[in-house]
Amino acid sequence: MQVITEDLIFQLDESETLLEGLERTGHQVEYQCRSGYCGSCRVTLRAGSVDYEKPPLAYLRRDEILPCCCRVLEPLVIKAHLKSKYSA
């Protein structure tokens, strides 16, 4: 599945979560519990949609998703930057 961020377009592998995909491609993304209850990894969804196997416990606004536990249903546009852009 295709994921578009501020800095990159990449393919999400079937075996990885969106969070793992973002980490693999060098994005700055926060995490803590990696199972939906802490909300640390929440990112803004600009286009596309996701669902969850179980509704996560963390508070989410309408335009926010949890990359640690969401299921990507269609190509997504999300707000995330590459780590290298921050150090520059």
Next chain:
Amino acid sequence: MKYSTFSLTDNDQLKEPMFFGQSVNVARYDQQKYPIFEKLIEKQLSFFWRPEEVDVSQDRTDYRNLPDHEQHIFISNLKYQTLLDSIQGRSPNVAFLPLVSIPELETWIETWSFSETIHSRSYTHIIRNIVNDPALVFDDIMRNQHIIERAGDISKYYDDLIHYSMLYNKCGAGTHTLNGKTHEVSLFELKRKLYLCMMSVNVLEAIRFYVSFACSFAFAERRLMEGNAKIIRLIARDEALHLTGTQHIINIMQDGQDDPEMAEVARSCHAESVEIFKHAAQQEKEWAKYLFKDGSMIGLNLGILNQYIEYITNLRMHAVGLEPAFSNASHNPIPWINAWLVSDNVQVAPQEVEVSSYLVGQINSTVSAEDLGEFEL
């Protein structure tokens, strides 16, 4: 709103707001206005742990071998955490329970507060194991100006709310003169005090613990004080859940669907809320300065910790609908901390420290020479 431990008026609990409705009568969970609180309770119960399960005996040796300035860092953080959990182990119950009006939130508050008492007991467990006289450490909490300064700022929002809600409960809205002192009492002001208190608790769990967490994990990265780090991981897991709890409460309040006046209250508290965050971040930076007064520790120094404080302050502000306070803090200066904060697999540290909980109730496998004394070949 008059508090009763069991309100005799038959009501539809689904129509009550989170706070300031009719006091809860039947503790029932078959129907819930906000199922999220029931889910938080279940999660918290699944996290249950006991400090005694974690073996901290190696920490005693580690602690003795630490240089003085690192001993200061370690023990000061424990003192500070002891203070934080002393407050959190009782205050949500005392302050919020008389105001709450739905059962699932009432039980969440009790479950939350109870888990903080486990944290308090764990500090005694750690301190008892690493120093000869724990009393010296505990006694200093009340005598250490750096810690006491923080205590005032944390407890004042609770105390304010508790005193004001007692007045409201006793006298109702209006102007009252008690013992020669005049009080203006209104429900709106009471709601403001609740909102600010919830924001301050949110800040406590969102920011105040994290300097301490960072130091504990920095020791453990060097394979020092690992028993302590195991306990801190369990505490951090609980705190992340409590934080989610207060974030839900605050966002429901802001939304106004639960209680339209609460949305107005939230707007009127906006500037003060931002100030609570900024003030806490500043205090934590001063705390870091006090910790490192005689020298930094490997992997952490004042500059890095300050950046981390600003970074998490921004994140936590965003989660409750506030604009980030620090413009230059958009990335985590200590990303390794997250590996310690991953809590789903708390018992399996990346460093694979010994997991002693599996030993509880098992056969003692240490065999001494005397055990074989009566054997003859």
